[in-house]
Amino acid sequence: MLIHARYKFYRTFWPYCLAYPKQTQIFPFNIHLDLSSKSLKLPDLFKRDIPVKELQFSYTHSSGPGGQNVNKVNSKVELRFHVDSAKWMDEDTKHKFKNRFQSLITGEGYFIVRSEKTRSQSQNQADAISKLRTNINVALTPEPAKFTEEELKSIESGKKRFKKVTLMDKRRRSIVKKDRKYSDW
Amino acid sequence: MFKIWSPLGWEGGSSPIFKTTPVEVSYNYGYHAQRQYPPMSLKTLQLLIDTGRLDTHHPIDLATLCQTKVYRLDPNLRQFGVHLTAEGMDGFKAKVHLEVQWASQEAIAAVERNGGSLVTAYFDIFSVKALADPIAFFKTGQPIPRRLTPPADAVGYYMNPANRGYLADPTKVAEERVLLAQKFGYSVPPLDDPVSQEAQELIKDPRQVFYGLQPGWIVSLADKRIYKPLDEELVKHYNS
Numbered sequence: 001m002l003i004h005a006r007y008k009f010y011r012t013f014w015p016y017c018l019a020y021p022k023q024t025q026i027f028p029f030n031i032h033l034d035l036s037s038k039s040l041k042l043p044d045l046f047k048r049d050i051p052v053k054e055l056q057f058s059y060t061h062s063s064g065p066g067g068q069n070v071n072k073v074n075s076k077v078e079l080r081f082h083v084d085s086a087k088w089m090d091e092d093t094k095h096k097f098k099n100r101f102q103s104l105i106t107g108e109g110y111f112i113v114r115s116e117k118t119r120s121q122s123q124n125q126a127d128a129i130s131k132l133r134t135n136i137n138v139a140l141t142p143e144p145a146k147f148t149e150e151e152l153k154s155i156e157s158g159k160k161r162f163k164k165v166t167l168m169d170k171r172r173r174s175i176v177k178k179d180r181k182y183s184d185w
Numbered sequence: 186m187f188k189i190w191s192p193l194g195w196e197g198g199s200s201p202i203f204k205t206t207p208v209e210v211s212y213n214y215g216y217h218a219q220r221q222y223p224p225m226s227l228k229t230l231q232l233l234i235d236t237g238r239l240d241t242h243h244p245i246d247l248a249t250l251c252q253t254k255v256y257r258l259d260p261n262l263r264q265f266g267v268h269l270t271a272e273g274m275d276g277f278k279a280k281v282h283l284e285v286q287w288a289s290q291e292a293i294a295a296v297e298r299n300g301g302s303l304v305t306a307y308f309d310i311f312s313v314k315a316l317a318d319p320i321a322f323f324k325t326g327q328p329i330p331r332r333l334t335p336p337a338d339a340v341g342y343y344m345n346p347a348n349r350g351y352l353a354d355p356t357k358v359a360e361e362r363v364l365l366a367q368k369f370g371y372s373v374p375p376l377d378d379p380v381s382q383e384a385q386e387l388i389k390d391p392r393q394v395f396y397g398l399q400p401g402w403i404v405s406l407a408d409k410r411i412y413k414p415l416d417e418e419l420v421k422h423y424n425s
Contacts, residue, residue: 010399012392012424049363052370075275121275123291125370 044133045140051088055081055132057125062116069119076116079128083111093140100139188223189262192216220265220339222287225256227295228273234281246284247308248316248395258317260310269303271295284389287342293349294365300374306351307335307343312394319395323404328414331400331423332392351391392423399423 059074083094083105098105105111113135115127147155192213194201203212233239238253247266250256258264266286274295281301288305296303308316311330315322335343335352343350346357366373392400401423403412414420 010393011390049367052366052372055370057370120271120291122295122369123274126368129368129370 044137046093046133046136048088050129050133052129054086054088055079055129057128059121064116073119073121075119075121075124076114077121077124077128078112078114079125079132080110080112082109084109089136093136096139097136101135104135189259189264190219190221217263219263221263222266222268223256223258223264224268224270225250226270226272227277227292229255230269230281231273231277231279234279241279241281244282244284244396246316246389246396247286247313248319251317252319258313260314260317263310265310265313266308288348290347290365291369294369294371297362297365297373298369298371300376302376303349304351305343305348306389307339308394309333315394320406323406326403326405328403329394329398329400332394334391351389392425 056079058078058080060076060078061072061074062070062076064070083089083098086094089097097111101111104113111132113128113131115124115131117127118124193216194203194212196202230239233253233255234241238255239245239249243249247258250267251258256267258266268287269283269285269289269292271289271291274291277295278299279301280299281296283296283301283303284306285303286305286307288303293303309330309332312332315330334340340352342348344352346353346361349358349361362373389396394400398404398411399413401414401419405412414423
């Protein structure tokens with residue numbers, strides 16, 4: 001109802017007024033979210049944004065067949081950033097990340113990831129960023145819980161007991177089967 | 186562009202296998218009701234803008250695209266609008282405010298990266314007939330139709346903020362803009378002031394077909410006048 005009263009243009013009574021009564025802004029939607037404080041509903045452990053301005057992208061030719069197109073078009077994307085001086089990662093995540101992905105980090109401390117998956121530079125850039133995000137998630141996944149010595153002992157003793165019981169059952173069963181046979185004496 | 190998807194299994198006129206064999210039943214059920222969206226790439230869009238056939242200062246919708254005569258639509262072949270494809274997304278540098286009927290995520294990203302905006306909107310077949318050739322429609326003397334809501338199988342698409350549907354929640358659309366920027370690695374550029382007079386031009390009501398014109402009006406090109414309904418019942422009908 002608010003929107004209809006405010007603007008002089010043609011507006012019917014649906015759907016914005018009824019469906020979204022709190023919205024005073026209609027398209028184009030100029031609502032900006034503050035990413036530094038909010039965590040978006042992303043399906044991963046590193047629930048924060050990766051600031052693109054602090055990553056360095058470089059574009060080169062992709063490899064493989066393709067003639068003039070592959071020779072001329074810069075579709076290969078290389079992503080790199082300095083891990084230690086990255087402000088968008090906690091100390092904890094940095095430590096885990098460095099331990100887990102030593103092979104992808106240079107001697108000077110730069111993390112490098114490349115992508116030439118598609119024919120398009122933009123999509124390869126998206127692929128490189130997704131690789132970075134998956135790597136961070138892999139580094140953050142907790143190690144699977146290991147059993148303690150006491151727990152292992154109890155598990156072993158339990159297995160032995162079970163085996164003992166099954167053997168006793170088998171022997172009892174075999175006696176029953178033997179008793180069914182005809183015997184002279 | 187009068188391309189139409191032929192029925193599945195069609196063999197150019199000879200009896201198809203699924204008809205000669207008694208096993209398959211209802212192979213193309215609903216073919217005559219299927220909606221089709223002939224594609225247009227970002228490459229052609231950039232070309233049209235560079236050659237001066239499209240003006241980026243005004244919003245671009247189905248009517249403007251059809252009037253270029255480069256992209257054509259035949260509503261009689263169940264073609265319901267534009268499907269924006271991502272071919273040429275790397276070289277797309279124009280700032281446009283687009284209204285299309287179907288768009289892929291990459292195309293949306295390419296448009297928003299340059300500071301533009303994109304909306305996916307549904308038009309029923311009578312509205313599409315009006316938009317495909319507005320001048321011919323005005324010559325028929327019919328009143329501008331009241332745009333209908335999407336059918337059941339399309340409502341989900343047009344209410345989804347990820348597709349920038351015209352029925353979606355604005356805050357969720359803003360979130361999706363940010364997520365898409367995260368995915369493709371660009372910073373979300375700010376949009377123009379949404380409350381200004383110019384920005385109001387960009388907004389179409391869900392019952393509206395043409396920019397600046399309301400349903401129920403009759404546009405007479407010969408008289409150079411617009412005839413509007415005065416009867417209460419008609420006004421109520423067209424404003425509902």
